[in-house]
Amino acid sequence: MRTKRALKAAALIAAAVVLGLFTVQGTFALWNASAVAAPGTVSAASFDVALTAVNSGATTNMTLANGTPANLALSPAGTLGPGTSVSGGVVVTNNTNAGGQFNTTITVGQPTVANSGSGTLASYIIVNSKTAASTTECSSSTGYAQISTSGLVSPTLGKGGSTIFCFQVSLASGAPSTVKGQAVTITLPLTARQLCGVPSGC
Amino acid sequence: MKNSTLVKGTAAIAVGAALLLGGGGTLANWNAEATAAPGTIVAGDLNVTAANGVWTDRAGTVIPDITAYKVVPGDKLTFTQPLTVKLVGNKMAANVATTGITPTNGFTSTNVSVSAPVLTVGGTAVSNPLKPTGSDQTVTATITFEFLSTTTGRADTTASYNFGSVAFQLTQVTQPGLS
Numbered sequence: 001m002r003t004k005r006a007l008k009a010a011a012l013i014a015a016a017v018v019l020g021l022f023t024v025q026g027t028f029a030l031w032n033a034s035a036v037a038a039p040g041t042v043s044a045a046s047f048d049v050a051l052t053a054v055n056s057g058a059t060t061n062m063t064l065a066n067g068t069p070a071n072l073a074l075s076p077a078g079t080l081g082p083g084t085s086v087s088g089g090v091v092v093t094n095n096t097n098a099g100g101q102f103n104t105t106i107t108v109g110q111p112t113v114a115n116s117g118s119g120t121l122a123s124y125i126i127v128n129s130k131t132a133a134s135t136t137e138c139s140s141s142t143g144y145a146q147i148s149t150s151g152l153v154s155p156t157l158g159k160g161g162s163t164i165f166c167f168q169v170s171l172a173s174g175a176p177s178t179v180k181g182q183a184v185t186i187t188l189p190l191t192a193r194q195l196c197g198v199p200s201g202c
Numbered sequence: 203m204k205n206s207t208l209v210k211g212t213a214a215i216a217v218g219a220a221l222l223l224g225g226g227g228t229l230a231n232w233n234a235e236a237t238a239a240p241g242t243i244v245a246g247d248l249n250v251t252a253a254n255g256v257w258t259d260r261a262g263t264v265i266p267d268i269t270a271y272k273v274v275p276g277d278k279l280t281f282t283q284p285l286t287v288k289l290v291g292n293k294m295a296a297n298v299a300t301t302g303i304t305p306t307n308g309f310t311s312t313n314v315s316v317s318a319p320v321l322t323v324g325g326t327a328v329s330n331p332l333k334p335t336g337s338d339q340t341v342t343a344t345i346t347f348e349f350l351s352t353t354t355g356r357a358d359t360t361a362s363y364n365f366g367s368v369a370f371q372l373t374q375v376t377q378p379g380l381s
Contacts, residue, residue: 030374031296035252039281039365042347044309045272047359063356099271100259197276198260198351 045098049106049192054089054135054164061095062192076169083173089138092154092190093162101197102159107151109189119182124175127186128168131155138166156195165190246291246334250298250341250372255283275313275353283319283343285370287332293377295331298341301371306364313358315348319368331375343370 049062051072060070074088096102111127128144129152130137137143144166154163169186171179257265260278265271273279289296300319307314321328322342332339347363 030376030380031248032371032373033249034301034369034371035250035285037252037255037283037343037368037370039255039257039283039345039368040268041362041364042268042279043272043362044349044358044360045274047274047356067356096274097272098274099265100274100277102274194275196351197274198278 045096045102047192047194048095048097049104050093050095051190052091052093054091054138054166062092062190074167076167080169080171082171082175085141085168085170087138087141087166087168089132089135089164089166090190091135091162091164092157092192094157094159094192096159098159103195103197104157104192105195106154106157106163106165107191107193108147108165109151109191110147110149112187114185114187116183116185119179119184121171121175121179121182122184124172124179125184125186126170126172127188128170129188130166130168132164132166135164138164138168141168144168151191246294247288248291248294248296248372248374249288250370251286251288252370253284253286255281257281273347273349275349276351278346278348281345281347281365283345283368283370285341285343287339287341287372289332289334289339291334293380294374295333295377296372296374297330298328298332298370298372299330300343301369303345303368304366306366308361309349309358309363310353310361313350313353314363315346315350316363317344317346319343319345319370341370343368 050059051062052059053072053074055077056075058072060072062070064070072090074090076086076088078086080086092106094104108129113122113125115122129147130143130145131154132138157163167188257268258280259265287298298321323339328341
């Protein structure tokens with residue numbers, strides 16, 4: 001009997017408190033108004049760099065849809081004899097859809113020359129490169145130089161801009177006849193890098 | 203007997219009513235009249251409206267359509283939202299505040315820096331409460347979005363950040379003399 005009474009009293013107090021809170025809240029409500037702004041959606045640009053082989057015209061994006069780096073065969077024209085050379089090249093285009101400034105530079109790293117099978121041709125191969133203004137310059141032997149340890153860096157590529165890298169592969173004049181008919185795979189790593197567009201530096 | 207009581211009562215009421223009717227006239231001697239004009243009570247006003255907000259880049263160039271603009275690392279965009287605050291009333295005072303944003307972030311959180319809305323009046327931070335100045339006041343809300351230049355690799359290419367909606371609330375606050 002006593003507990004029932006106590007419960008009743010507690011319930012009454014709780015109800016009173018709730019009611020009290022409601023009334024207190026009521027007195028705070030003076031006028032109020034609100035406005036809503038919709039800043040919208042900010043989207044990031046793509047980082048697309050297109051590569052086109054000078055000799056074959058084959059094209060690819062530097063990064064494939066699955067995120068892995070692409071391989072582009074430059075297929076240099078001609079066969080190699082001691083003291084002679086073949087050439088090839090690649091056109092690199094900055095294909096971003098950036099809204100603001102998006103400058104890039106492309107760097108060609110050190111080439112790796114790998115023998116096919118058990119050949120020894122690789123040690124007689126010399127790889128030179130240069131940047132060019134037109135693809136026809138690739139077949140001209142002037143201007144070629146070895147790629148420095150810091151790599152061959154292209155001029156700045158703005159949005160939609162492109163640059164050409166020419167590569168020349170020569171066989172040392174002292175190559176022995178044992179390397180006849182052998183083949184090598186030459187890998188040239190290309191890296192595209194965004195240049196800092198922030199005035200105070202990145 | 204009963205009947206006579208009824209008759210007497212009725213007669214008494216009749217005499218009383220007659221007296222009342224006659225009395226009206228006899229009271230009317232002098233009288234005068236005056237009019238007071240308490241006037242018209244006019245309510246004040248409290249309102250906040252949002253005009254079109256504008257996005258600008260780091261150099262202050264206006265971006266006409268944010269949906270067509272693609273950000274790259276190093277970009278810093280600022281959203282400027284003018285709010286027109288109307289406050290009318292002798293004891294009017296109100297706090298302006300933002301109720302926050304609930305964005306949908308498709309970026310890696312460490313690659314972007316997004317500020318909370320900052321409210322300013324004439325270039326200085328809002329000092330609540332605002333009071334009537336006799337004309338509409340412009341409160342400017344700014345939000346900045348920075349795609350950090352520390353982003354590496356191809357991180358967050360084609361990602362998007364949806365700001366959703368940002369609500370601004372103007373709430374009257376009680377002043378001395380109000381309750």
